[in-house]
Every structure is written in C-alpha cells, then in structure tokens.
Amino acid sequence: GGAEPRAEQGPVTGTAPLTPIQRWYFATQPDRFDQRVVLEFADDVDEPALRRALAAVWAHHDALRLRFEQTPRGRVQHGEPVWPAELLADDVTFDVEHGPLLTAVLDGRRLLLAVHHLAVDGVSWRILLEDLETAYRGGELAPKTTSYVQWARRLAGHAAAGGFDDELAHWQALPPVPPLPADGDGPATIDGTGEVTVRLTEDETRALLRDVPDVYRTQVNDVLLAALGRVLHDWTGQAPVIDLEGHGREDLFDGVDLSRTVGWFTSVFPVALDVPEDWGEALKAVKEQLRAVPRRGIGYGALRYLTGTAPDIDPLVSFNYLGRFDDADGGAFQTGPLDADVDPEAPRTHALDVVGRVTGGTLEVAWSHATGLHDRGTVEALAGRMLAALREIIAHCAAPDAGGRTPSDFPL
Structure with a gap:
C-alpha cells in the first residue's frame, strides 16, 4: 500500500468565497452557461448502471454539489452534502441556487452530459469522463484530491494576506x-x-x-x-x-x-x-x-x-x-x-x-x-x-x- 491520500475522502461541505473566475462570471455572464459533451455508447445502455455511475460521480466530486446563494454581502458558494437528486432528466436546466450542477439526458445509445460552467473546466471533463466510465463498469473511483471549496478558501486567504501583492508592479506596467x-x-x-x-x-x-x-x-x-x-x-x-x-x-x-x-x-x-x-x-x-x-x-x-x-x-x-x-x-x-x-x-x-x-x-x-x-x-x-x-x-x-x-x- 502507498501513502494514505491527504485529502478528505467524504463529502466536503460548508461555505467558501467565490474564486476569481466565478466572480468574473457573476459580474459579466448570463445565467445560462453550461458545458456539455455527447457520449456515444458502443452497446445498449444499462440504465440502472448509468444511474449508479452518475450518482457515484456526483457524490465523489464536491463541486457538482455547489449551491450559489445571494447574501447581503454578495454571493457565496456552499458545498452541500449528498442528497437524492434526479441526475437523469428529460432536458437540461440548471438552478445555481439549489443545484445539482450536473445533469444528463439519455436518448438511445447517446448520452448528453451537461455541467454548469461554475463547476467545471477542460481538465475537469477529463476526470469526470474517466470516472463515469470507471463507475459504469462497476469499478472504484480514484481517491479524491483537495476539494474546490477548500481551494477557494485558501486562495482568498492568501490574496487577503498580501500573497500576490508582489505582482502588482507587473500588471500595472502593461x-x-x-x-x-x-x-x-x-x-x-x-x-x-x-x-x-x-x-x-x-x-x-x-x-x-x-x-x-x-x-x-x-x-x-x-x-x-x-x-x-x-x-x-x-x-x-x-x-x-x-x-x-x-x-x-x-x-x-x-x-x-x-x-x-x-x-x-x-x-x-x-x-x-x-x-x-x-x-x-x-x-x-x-x-x-x-x-x-x-x-x-x-x-x-x-x-x-x-x-x-x-x-x-x-x-x-x-x-x-x-x-x-x-x-x-x-x-x-x-x-x-x-x-x-x-x-x-x-x-x-x-x-x-x-x-x-x-x-x-x-x-x-x-x-x-x-x-x-x-x-x-x-x-x-x-x-x-x-x-x-x-x-x-x-x-x-x-x-x-x-x-x-x-x-x-x-x-x-
């Protein structure tokens, strides 16, 4: 056995400040903003296995369970515990205040998988698709790494403590x-x-x-x-x-x-x-x-x-x-x-x-x-x-x- 994973393996919950890209999103972008891929299955889809796989991925990756709440001090994000969400739907709609931020639509052997952009990027898609494949085949997902809400807290704390202030001259000189x-x-x-x-x-x-x-x-x-x-x-x-x-x-x-x-x-x-x-x-x-x-x-x-x-x-x-x-x-x-x-x-x-x-x-x-x-x-x-x-x-x-x-x- 190798070293124990350092990251918390259960659901990571609680409130965190928005990250810079999320602040940019809420300041400039429309509510409707998701990323999506179409998966073409080689064989007929085992729907119960697919539902289990979607639930496993959703429970494993905390960002998919984020909620974005408007407060008097501005918007914050909450990492939520796992709840019994319906992830396989008839169409794609997202409610960022209540979640979930992952949804899928099955049509024959084609699966449209959509995630609200607030919770995903290009690197994340590679992880999600690998994990969906593993879970669909009944395998165990690789250990979790640092949760997004923990990263958001660390980044905000570092910025507030002046951790990036040595860069200001560079950006001001452009x-x-x-x-x-x-x-x-x-x-x-x-x-x-x-x-x-x-x-x-x-x-x-x-x-x-x-x-x-x-x-x-x-x-x-x-x-x-x-x-x-x-x-x-x-x-x-x-x-x-x-x-x-x-x-x-x-x-x-x-x-x-x-x-x-x-x-x-x-x-x-x-x-x-x-x-x-x-x-x-x-x-x-x-x-x-x-x-x-x-x-x-x-x-x-x-x-x-x-x-x-x-x-x-x-x-x-x-x-x-x-x-x-x-x-x-x-x-x-x-x-x-x-x-x-x-x-x-x-x-x-x-x-x-x-x-x-x-x-x-x-x-x-x-x-x-x-x-x-x-x-x-x-x-x-x-x-x-x-x-x-x-x-x-x-x-x-x-x-x-x-x-x-x-x-x-x-x-x-």
Whole structure:
C-alpha cells in the first residue's frame, strides 16, 4: 500500500468565497452557461448502471454539489452534502441556487452530459469522463484530491494576506489595449458568432511539436503566440495585448493537490507581446515575455477580483492552447467534442477568441469572432496569415544556423 491520500475522502461541505473566475462570471455572464459533451455508447445502455455511475460521480466530486446563494454581502458558494437528486432528466436546466450542477439526458445509445460552467473546466471533463466510465463498469473511483471549496478558501486567504501583492508592479506596467480595425460596429453577441478553422498538415504538426521546441527551448504555446502576435501586430500596427487562458491549477500551497479535483480553475490574464521581425529573435522574445508572467498568471484574477487592486485590463483578443485530444479506443463510449450552451443574447467577452488544439495528429486553430464586428473574409485572412507564420517558423527552425538560449534557460 502507498501513502494514505491527504485529502478528505467524504463529502466536503460548508461555505467558501467565490474564486476569481466565478466572480468574473457573476459580474459579466448570463445565467445560462453550461458545458456539455455527447457520449456515444458502443452497446445498449444499462440504465440502472448509468444511474449508479452518475450518482457515484456526483457524490465523489464536491463541486457538482455547489449551491450559489445571494447574501447581503454578495454571493457565496456552499458545498452541500449528498442528497437524492434526479441526475437523469428529460432536458437540461440548471438552478445555481439549489443545484445539482450536473445533469444528463439519455436518448438511445447517446448520452448528453451537461455541467454548469461554475463547476467545471477542460481538465475537469477529463476526470469526470474517466470516472463515469470507471463507475459504469462497476469499478472504484480514484481517491479524491483537495476539494474546490477548500481551494477557494485558501486562495482568498492568501490574496487577503498580501500573497500576490508582489505582482502588482507587473500588471500595472502593461501597456493599454490597442483597438482592432473593424468591418462593422456590432453587436457582439453569442448569437452573432462565426468560426473559421484552419489546419497544418500532419508533417507540419509533427515538426511544430517535435522539432521546433528544441531549437530555442520553447513550448508550443510560445510558438503559437509568436505567430499570433506577429499577425495581430501587422493588422493593428501596434504591439498586441491579449488575454491568455491557463489551467489555473498552480502549485501555490503545501498540502494542496488539485490533480483529480473537479471545478472551474481557469485563470485568465493579460499579456503584452512584442514580436521582433526576425523569427529567431521573435521566438526568444515571446518566450521570455511569457516566462516573466508571475506565477503563470494566476495572481491577476486574485488581485483584480478578490482584493480589487490590479488594474482592469480587458483585451479584445483571447488565446488558449488546449493540447492534444484523442479518444481512447475500447472504452464503453466515444466522446464527442466539448461544447458550450450559452444564452444567445449574451455579449461576447472578446471580439476574437483563438483556440489551438491537436486532434487526429494535426494542429487546428479555430478563430471565433463577432460577425457584427468582423466579416468572415477578414478572419479567414488573419487565420491564413497565422498558418503562414507558423510555416515560416518551422522553416526557420529547420535551418542549420537557427537556435539559441535565453536568460530563463539559466535560472538564478
């Protein structure tokens, strides 16, 4: 037997302050905001086993039993004990004040699984789907890690005690967000959203993932942002300031393990990108600019939404690299793409959202845009220019004289 798990294994209950991303949600987003996937079962669904599996996952992951109560001092979250909830329903509706935040709709061999965004993020979905499969087959779920309400309390306490104050100078020094050229003057709503997706070939993707990072000791994120930064700079004539998304599960506290915790941990933080003309210099510059972000960006949300001390910076472009997505073979079900259901009248947070992922061995970059602000042709041109920039970077890194180290390669 290995070491005993450190985290409380029973239901973790009680009140906690909202986390930064939850505060952002309640300040800016509509009630209707869930994430969902469709699971395609290989065989006829054993409905009693499915009900048991849903109940097991719901009891295991405390965030799915959160309630959000409006109090005179603002909204708080409560972790609730397990109660006899009906998780298999005829349609998807959520009541964040009463819960539950997980619901499922079965139609033949297809299961629509939906979780309110207040309780889930991309990393959480991988945990939930793995646990649902395990429970459906009658297996035992892996031990719990630190509960979301415990994390929320630790984060708020750390921020209040000044734990992120050493970052303030960094966030205050960021330049203003440059305007974007526009084709129209709005509106920019969820309903008026278009998407342009472009792809590298498998060979190009392999070079980008395997060969390019070694040349300047970069990560894929650095390379994608160098290409995006160059395209935005050429379009606007100014150095871009964009929102970056991170998983937010940073290693801040002793005795906290978030590796199998379900919840909404996403960190969103602004970054200014100065991208020199030469690709070698550009890769080195972007790498150093990203390494200079304190604590991988988690402090910005804490300082803006918990202590109210960071400046309000609202970039018009966001970027997120999701990594690789490939279905495991031989499972009880195949998982469709992660989707969101958001009130169509709601305003978009950004004019442009750029999301990269590797699927089926190819890098795809999806550009989501407000059709009231930018024509499809404009976005297709930007997306095409980013692919061209990535191809130039791949060619540059294949040259024999490319390469070099930067200051962050030599920690003090």
